[in-house]
Amino acid sequence: MSSANAFNDALTDHHGETPIDMAELRRYRQGNGATDAALESAVQEVRRLTLAWSDGRTGQFPLMWLRDHCACDQCRHPLTRERLYKLLDDPLWERFATDEALAAFEFDDRSLTLTWQDGHVSRFDAGWLHQRCPGHELTTLLPTATPWVEAFTPAHVSHADFVGNGDGRSRWASALLRDGLVMLDQGPCELEEVSRIAESIGPMRSTNFGGRFDVRSVPNPNNAAYTAIGLELHTDLPNWRQPPDIQLLYCLENDAEGGESSFADGFAVAEILREENPEAFRVLSETPIDFRFQDDGHDIAVREPVIDLDGDGRPREIRFNNWIRDTLSLPADRIEAWYEAYRAFWQILRRPERRVELTLEPGQMIAFDNRRVLHGRNAFDPNTGKRHLQGTYLDLDMLQSHLRVLSR
Amino acid sequence: MSSANAFNDALTDHHGETPIDMAELRRYRQGNGATDAALESAVQEVRRLTLAWSDGRTGQFPLMWLRDHCACDQCRHPLTRERLYKLLDDPLWERFATDEALAAFEFDDRSLTLTWQDGHVSRFDAGWLHQRCPGHELTTLLPTATPWVEAFTPAHVSHADFVGNGDGRSRWASALLRDGLVMLDQGPCELEEVSRIAESIGPMRSTNFGGRFDVRSVPNPNNAAYTAIGLELHTDLPNWRQPPDIQLLYCLENDAEGGESSFADGFAVAEILREENPEAFRVLSETPIDFRFQDDGHDIAVREPVIDLDGDGRPREIRFNNWIRDTLSLPADRIEAWYEAYRAFWQILRRPERRVELTLEPGQMIAFDNRRVLHGRNAFDPNTGKRHLQGTYLDLDMLQSHLRVLSR
Incomplete structure (x- = not known):
């Protein structure tokens, strides 16, 4: 885990656990847009997993998306946090169409773990996934530009x-x-x-x-x-x-x-x-x-x-x-x-x-x-x-x- | 006349005349896109002048355009060459609709002179106008981006x-x-x-x-x-x-x-x-x-x-x-x-x-x-x-x- 990430999020986690490092400096376990909701179910469907949280949010996560967003040290550079994983060079990518890509998965309140057919393991923080549910916008940290009303003063x-x-x-x-x-x-x-x-x-x-x-x-x-x-x-x-x-x-x-x-x-x-x-x-x-x-x-x-x-x-x-x-x-x-x-x-x-x-x-x-x-x-x-x-x-x-x- | 303009164009004019300073550092009397054609006619029509040159080019110049592009020292800053003339503040602008804006005009081979109803005089170099005829594109000085062919080498x-x-x-x-x-x-x-x-x-x-x-x-x-x-x-x-x-x-x-x-x-x-x-x-x-x-x-x-x-x-x-x-x-x-x-x-x-x-x-x-x-x-x-x-x-x-x- 990078020290910067630990400083921003993990050390202050009020659940008393160490969150999974998602190669992400923005806070995802507390603060703006974070959730306390627990991951309650994970169901495999055609080429995707459907996840549901205790606050009622449900999300469909294509397997391709999950593989591409793996944040382990092989898939993301441990210092720069940049993506090293190249989907174009991964033979696994040919297997998504036939649902043979995922070998196994398990989850608990706070995490999801996927084992791919080639043996690679991807772990996700459930709060990070909650924020990034396909179809939901990540909460912006920036204010919206607002037109001046008459007699506006700065x-x-x-x-x-x-x-x-x-x-x-x-x-x-x-x-x-x-x-x-x-x-x-x-x-x-x-x-x-x-x-x-x-x-x-x-x-x-x-x-x-x-x-x-x-x-x-x-x-x-x-x-x-x-x-x-x-x-x-x-x-x-x-x-x-x-x-x-x-x-x-x-x-x-x-x-x-x-x-x-x-x-x-x-x-x-x-x-x-x-x-x-x-x-x-x-x-x-x-x-x-x-x-x-x-x-x-x-x-x-x-x-x-x-x-x-x-x-x-x-x-x-x-x-x-x-x-x-x-x-x-x-x-x-x-x-x-x-x-x-x-x-x-x-x-x-x-x-x-x-x-x-x-x-x-x-x-x-x-x-x-x-x-x-x-x-x-x-x-x-x-x-x-x-x-x-x-x-x-x-x-x-x-x-x-x-x-x-x-x-x- | 600004020294920079003189250096670029006027001093080298092969007609042996001093061109009218159009507050323009790009050459307009010779070089890329310039013309030797003489201005042959100027005819006033509804709210515009129609000009014709000896090379066959004809252009319709709305009077508004001509007034806005006056390059005299009151209308363009003599040092910065930027436009000082503000069309919004000129009462003349209300008269363009009724054709009362232009009092008189005259021309010769190389120039056009307009006298407006308020007494302001605008002089134009005929070659500069030729290049900027409405509907004609000024010749670009920049090459066009060209896609690489196979086995391109730089x-x-x-x-x-x-x-x-x-x-x-x-x-x-x-x-x-x-x-x-x-x-x-x-x-x-x-x-x-x-x-x-x-x-x-x-x-x-x-x-x-x-x-x-x-x-x-x-x-x-x-x-x-x-x-x-x-x-x-x-x-x-x-x-x-x-x-x-x-x-x-x-x-x-x-x-x-x-x-x-x-x-x-x-x-x-x-x-x-x-x-x-x-x-x-x-x-x-x-x-x-x-x-x-x-x-x-x-x-x-x-x-x-x-x-x-x-x-x-x-x-x-x-x-x-x-x-x-x-x-x-x-x-x-x-x-x-x-x-x-x-x-x-x-x-x-x-x-x-x-x-x-x-x-x-x-x-x-x-x-x-x-x-x-x-x-x-x-x-x-x-x-x-x-x-x-x-x-x-x-x-x-x-x-x-x-x-x-x-x-x-």
């Missing part, structure tokens, strides 16, 4: 809570996954604090603007963010095939006049558009357009729709950035309809009740899901004071992973 | 040519975009040479394995690559929402017995599966399954199909990695069909005529598109010699951008 977490040993970090990550926007308060006004926070979650996602960037007015900008002009609500880097997921913006100085920040939930705005103007929604979600950034060293371009939908027709990603829209390359008879749809979406983005407006204070860090939440700022006057933010990007995978690890 | 480029001033770098990038696999030969056996090559193209894509990783056998591995075991053909990090695009693997030492490398074109294999076993193809392309990596600090998981198709039904991405397939979470009556489909795909991957087999020599670097081309290696015996590769990932966006910049 959750706040203090920097002290975030770096402390309590649940501050989990609350911060959960709010970010749920709302796409969360504020960290009262952090130190130190250069690179944003990098330290990012790297405590995962590696910074580097782009053509570097791994960690400074947002301030500079003499020879290569993009609008590095000027003092106002920035209409937008998503960053929609000209990439995979725009950055999570953006962290840490405020170090903000005493110039202007420069207030604004945010809007692009998914919520897209749903409003769908309701108010279905044709505009259809046009923006079905029409790929070109986005492109060019400077002396780069020419980064992609063709994607403004509203990208998943297989179920729900918004999955918003690409909205008026600066780096490239030439609109469409047949002449579709151009005007596209512009009208674009204007309709943009008009909803401007509605005050759909926006969060705030002034970042030094020591605050705003974090948002750049594929969902648009951000912008008012113009500021660099002659009246300084405005300096440091920012970086993180992969959503790393944020989700972080929350899963925190919940072990 | 292109080779020498390290000297790659770092030299000739076309080695373009040939290398083109082969990688076209074939998904290209070999660099005779490079120095120096640590971090792979990082220098990567960073000459774009920032390294960091993952949970770091920005630049060492592939060799280590005592306490957290994944199979860091052992000496054989690695079946696979794609890296299919458990990420966005797996790394381009992988660079640079060989520093390879004198252990075994360790030969193999590669296969996943798109070509998917097409063979579609032809030989349409039902298996359907199952693998329509069934999202779980991929997951877990170690002490990570739990990175995603649910995606093995074969991901684009909107036109063509393979867009392959996720195949038997180690980090997670629990197969499907209704019981779909599990056996999924396994049969998976076995069918895997069997085609094993066919010798579909694989490239080679032994990496010190100083060679293999580069491949990890979303398309699977890679693997035979087991090696660390007691017979050393095997050490250094690797990193790059975003496909950066590779494409690099080739576009090289072709300016």
Whole structure:
């Protein structure tokens, strides 16, 4: 048994037994989605076992599935926990069709043991099987993305809570996954604090603007963010095939006049558009357009729709950035309809009740899901004071992973 | 006019004129896709101008499109070249419907000048418009991905040519975009040479394995690559929402017995599966399954199909990695069909005529598109010699951008 597994689950098992090591670091004997139910019956049917637990759950487990999920040290690497078993190379696999694969099985309250025709033995923790019953979804550890209601305000977490040993970090990550926007308060006004926070979650996602960037007015900008002009609500880097997921913006100085920040939930705005103007929604979600950034060293371009939908027709990603829209390359008879749809979406983005407006204070860090939440700022006057933010990007995978690890 | 634009196009214009600056670094007066044709007529019709050139091309340009694409210093930032013009804030936009927006226009062989009702003047280079005629596609600068034929062998480029001033770098990038696999030969056996090559193209894509990783056998591995075991053909990090695009693997030492490398074109294999076993193809392309990596600090998981198709039904991405397939979470009556489909795909991957087999020599670097081309290696015996590769990932966006910049 791996020490990590023992730490997370086995040592704290309130049944006083040692659970079977399923090569799994997520807890399966207690906590979220685990069960106290006992395995009560196991019946062999055609090419499968039907298992039943004391809480009434019943599951059909194809023999193929059981063989493939064997977690013994030969089938899963004892250190990496990765699957070593190759079903393509196992002669047993030819015997599943004729029900000759399984030689014997036995079970008790907490385990199931299978002996295959070739002599290999597979043992399963009954609680692990209960969670993974075919047809039942494993309980997710991640919050569901929830559209902003009118006058939404983001959750706040203090920097002290975030770096402390309590649940501050989990609350911060959960709010970010749920709302796409969360504020960290009262952090130190130190250069690179944003990098330290990012790297405590995962590696910074580097782009053509570097791994960690400074947002301030500079003499020879290569993009609008590095000027003092106002920035209409937008998503960053929609000209990439995979725009950055999570953006962290840490405020170090903000005493110039202007420069207030604004945010809007692009998914919520897209749903409003769908309701108010279905044709505009259809046009923006079905029409790929070109986005492109060019400077002396780069020419980064992609063709994607403004509203990208998943297989179920729900918004999955918003690409909205008026600066780096490239030439609109469409047949002449579709151009005007596209512009009208674009204007309709943009008009909803401007509605005050759909926006969060705030002034970042030094020591605050705003974090948002750049594929969902648009951000912008008012113009500021660099002659009246300084405005300096440091920012970086993180992969959503790393944020989700972080929350899963925190919940072990 | 920006100096970069002047360098790329204007100074070399063989008409001896100064072209109109279209805030565009791609060449539009000569080279790939440019035209010598003269603008011969411009006719105003309902809400559009119809333009005709001396080579017979005719284009309908909606007035909205022309206004939105004005490239003057007020409409595009003179340094960043980004669009400043906001169509949502322009009162002129209400007048397009009634044909009152355009006050006057004039043209000559090489230019079109529009005066809008509000007095704003927009000038267009006629060659730029010719390239961007609605309904015509701008000539791509990138090669098309081409499936491997049987007994395909990758292109080779020498390290000297790659770092030299000739076309080695373009040939290398083109082969990688076209074939998904290209070999660099005779490079120095120096640590971090792979990082220098990567960073000459774009920032390294960091993952949970770091920005630049060492592939060799280590005592306490957290994944199979860091052992000496054989690695079946696979794609890296299919458990990420966005797996790394381009992988660079640079060989520093390879004198252990075994360790030969193999590669296969996943798109070509998917097409063979579609032809030989349409039902298996359907199952693998329509069934999202779980991929997951877990170690002490990570739990990175995603649910995606093995074969991901684009909107036109063509393979867009392959996720195949038997180690980090997670629990197969499907209704019981779909599990056996999924396994049969998976076995069918895997069997085609094993066919010798579909694989490239080679032994990496010190100083060679293999580069491949990890979303398309699977890679693997035979087991090696660390007691017979050393095997050490250094690797990193790059975003496909950066590779494409690099080739576009090289072709300016």
